[in-house]
Amino acid sequence: MKIEARIEQHGAQGPDPWDDDWGTCLPLDHVICRDVGGTSHTVGEFVWPWTAYTAHQKKFYLHFFYWKQTKGKAAKGTLLISPEREARIRELQFLMTRLIYYGNENAPITLDVKLRTLHHAARFAEARSCTVRDVLTQTALLDACGASLPDNYVGKWMGWLTFLGQLEAATQLGFTLATPKQWKDLERRVKKRRDNRRQFAILPTRIYAALINNLTAELDDIEAYKPRLLAALREAIVEHRQAKAAQNRICIGPALVEKHDLAAYLGRRDFTGPRPLMDMASAIGEIFLVCKLQIHVFSGMRDSEARHLPYHCMITENGPHGRKHCA
Numbered sequence: 001m002k003i004e005a006r007i008e009q010h011g012a013q014g015p016d017p018w019d020d021d022w023g024t025c026l027p028l029d030h031v032i033c034r035d036v037g038g039t040s041h042t043v044g045e046f047v048w049p050w051t052a053y054t055a056h057q058k059k060f061y062l063h064f065f066y067w068k069q070t071k072g073k074a075a076k077g078t079l080l081i082s083p084e085r086e087a088r089i090r091e092l093q094f095l096m097t098r099l100i101y102y103g104n105e106n107a108p109i110t111l112d113v114k115l116r117t118l119h120h121a122a123r124f125a126e127a128r129s130c131t132v133r134d135v136l137t138q139t140a141l142l143d144a145c146g147a148s149l150p151d152n153y154v155g156k157w158m159g160w161l162t163f164l165g166q167l168e169a170a171t172q173l174g175f176t177l178a179t180p181k182q183w184k185d186l187e188r189r190v191k192k193r194r195d196n197r198r199q200f201a202i203l204p205t206r207i208y209a210a211l212i213n214n215l216t217a218e219l220d221d222i223e224a225y226k227p228r229l230l231a232a233l234r235e236a237i238v239e240h241r242q243a244k245a246a247q248n249r250i251c252i253g254p255a256l257v258e259k260h261d262l263a264a265y266l267g268r269r270d271f272t273g274p275r276p277l278m279d280m281a282s283a284i285g286e287i288f289l290v291c292k293l294q295i296h297v298f299s300g301m302r303d304s305e306a307r308h309l310p311y312h313c314m315i316t317e318n319g320p321h322g323r324k325h326c327a
Helices: 083-102 108-127 132-137 139-148 151-166 169-173 183-196 205-245 253-259 263-268 276-299 303-307
Strands: 031-034 040-042 047-049 061-063 316-318 324-326
Touching (some): 031 047, 061 108, 108 139, 205 253, 205 263, 205 276, 253 263
Antiparallel strands (some): 047 061
16 A cells, blocks of 8 residues: 655655555655655655745755754765764654654644654664664663653653554554653653743733834835835846946945935934945835734734735725725
């Protein structure tokens, strides 16, 4: 039977199906992911490029250099890896393939956090000169590993143990998971962390209203200067290209600021440095931030949602009460 990968794919071509006739073996040449261009990558690679499976194709890597505390770029270089470390990497890859094919539909960030939890287990195993399987099959090591974890990884570790315990030992996992004796201690740590988690106080109405009023005043000022800012920006782009093509070192900024009467606007925002063109670029960046804050204030969107809104996505409608509102 062919088993499809259970991951968020966002329209990209996912990993090849897993053939359960292979048993619990780990085919290192099995295609586990594809990059944005469609190039396939195998299980045996030490870094799995996962960018194609993110919502906005943001660079994203799952790396198996468990002894490194870095992610992504720093982990992609060529490294001399000892046979012992490579063996543990293969164990982590084996466990991740179980999660990808037998687990729930996992988002990239979820897979990353679960892999980093395994990194802790692999470092624990390395410190004791044993394998990751030893940790998972020997109760004393399993309990000691759980006790050594930072509090923010305990819940993820419990999730791993619950998931692995649900797999068929003979056909899906290849070993019998040990029964932890300190499970209650792990539960207490998770509960304590949850209870101690700080909550942000609700903004008083007076402060929230002041924020809305200040943003409105900022946006009104921006609207008044928008035609001049856009005109200056368009001219700056043209002049910069011309100067670059002619290999001339011309100071573009001061003339444009004066021509479009932007000195007062930039001065109110403390953009009065020796490089007016950079000041104008910073002012435009600030405008984007003000607009983004306005979206957050009225919509409650998350940061990533507001950052990836498509152009012209807002429409104005007349409500049944006769008032206009935006959607």
